[in-house]
Amino acid sequence: MAPPPTGEGEEEESRWSQLPMHEMEMILKRLTVVDRTRVAAVCKSWQEAVSFLDAPSPPPPWMLVSPGGLPDGRRWGLCTAFAGRRSLGLEIPEKVQGQWCCGSYKGWLLFLHTSAEIFLEIVVYMFEPHPVASAIIPIASLVGEEERHGGVKRRRLHRVLHCQAAVGAATVEGFQGGGRDFFYAIVTVWRR
Amino acid sequence: MSEGTKEPDGGEEKVVLKTHDGQEFTVDMATANQSGTLKNLLSEVGSSSNNPQVIPLPSSITSRVLGKVVEYCQRHAAGGGRRGGMQALEQFDEELVELDKDMLLDVTYAAAFLDVPRLLDLTSQAVADAIKNMSVEEVRHYFGVVSDFTEEEEKVIRSECPWAFE
Known part of the structure; x- marks a missing residue:
């Protein structure tokens, strides 16, 4: 039947x-x-x-590894070990290659990208290096404003952005000032 | 249905799986043991070829659904050593879950109830493949799920993760 x-x-x-x-x-x-x-x-x-x-569970730490030989940004990868038995490698996606990995949070890596025009703009990406389902999420993009203080030109990225993503939220604050190439950014990421 | 016919397979121990709609599937122990649920049950009660144990199944597992599960278990009890090796087995797996969505759901439930992990992997992968890259509206339409969010809630969800809805 x-x-x-x-x-x-x-x-x-x-x-x-x-x-x-x-x-x-x-x-x-x-x-x-x-x-x-x-x-x-x-x-x-x-x-x-x-x-x-998707509730937080402590993910294994990720390590940045080079396969050896000449330094090559493209060949750097991420590696982690599961249950101490086998390691899983993951190539760094092109989008975040050559960027500054400035932190990690709950299994996510935070990348900061400064454009070629020095510090004209910074873009922040979050990357989840999960071997099955990896994702890159743009968190924030900042454009600075040029200021003059005395004879010193400086760029100040003073916008504070709150960009909510499913994984959490980020506050990005960037400053350029002082010396010529002096720059810093404060990036705070948390999970809701 | 042809799946319902008895499997002549020597004098081994047998077990009879009886669906709610009255079909009986006689399978050997190697096939039954592919299911964690049946394996546990049979280790308690036992079964023999002369007097096979009859196991009634819940109404959600129709004969058509059980036919699929039995087909899977028989093939996997035989393993990759027979009928063309692992490659043929993988192809068999792929083709087994080429099902319409209702049948896919029924087989998913059956695989979960009978505890056949690899079959549940296969159906889950098939559902995931169907969902991949679908918009929210497409997923709702495909699975016939009606949104129970208010308009306000929908707005909040979309504004929170605009990148997911582009």
């Missing part, structure tokens, strides 16, 4: 949206952060599943 053909009826709606946590986890862990964020926006029960599974 064949089962009755199932259509797009009410029953189907609830069946997919009521997928138990374990089965949801099996699906969600195969998706990228961006896809998971979209899944969370589908309905409340899926939102709950995503927020539950």
Whole structure:
């Protein structure tokens, strides 16, 4: 006996949206952060599943490794060990290659990019180096304003941005001043 | 259905899986042991070829769904050593989960209930592949899920992570 053909009826709606946590986890862990964020926006029960599974758990530390030989920005990679058994390597994505990795938080790496026009603009990226689902998320982009103080020209990136992402939020504050190439940025990232 | 016929396979121990819609699937122990649930159960009660244990299954596992699960378990009980090696087994796995979404959901539930981890991996991957790169509206339409967010909540979600909805 064949089962009755199932259509797009009410029953189907609830069946997919009521997928138990374990089965949801099996699906969600195969998706990228961006896809998971979209899944969370589908309905409340899926939102709950995503927020539950993306809840903070201490991720293994990532190490920056060079395969040896001549220094080559493209060949640097990230490496981590799971359960002490095997290591997983991950190439640094092109978008954040050559950028300044200025911190990490809950498994995310924070990259700061300054454009060629010295400190005219800084862009901050967050990168989740997950071997199955890695994602790069632009957090903030800052453009500075030029100021003159006495005879010294300086660029001051004084906007404070709050850019919310699914993974958390970041405040970026950048300053340029003092000496010619003196620059610093304060970047704070936290998870909601 | 052809999946429901008995499997002649020597005088080994057998077990009968009985679906709610009355179909009986007689499988050998190697096949049944692919399921963690059945393995646990059978280690308690035992079964023999003369007097096979009959295990009734919940109504959610129809004969069509169980047919798929049994097909998977039989093939995997045989392993990669038979019928063309690991490559053929992988191809078998891929083709097994080429299902419409309702059937995919039913097999997912069955794999979870019967505790067949690799089959659950396969169905989960198939669902994930379907979702990948879909917009929120496409996912809702595909799975027939109706949003239970208020308009205000939708707005907040989208403004929080605009990069996900581009």
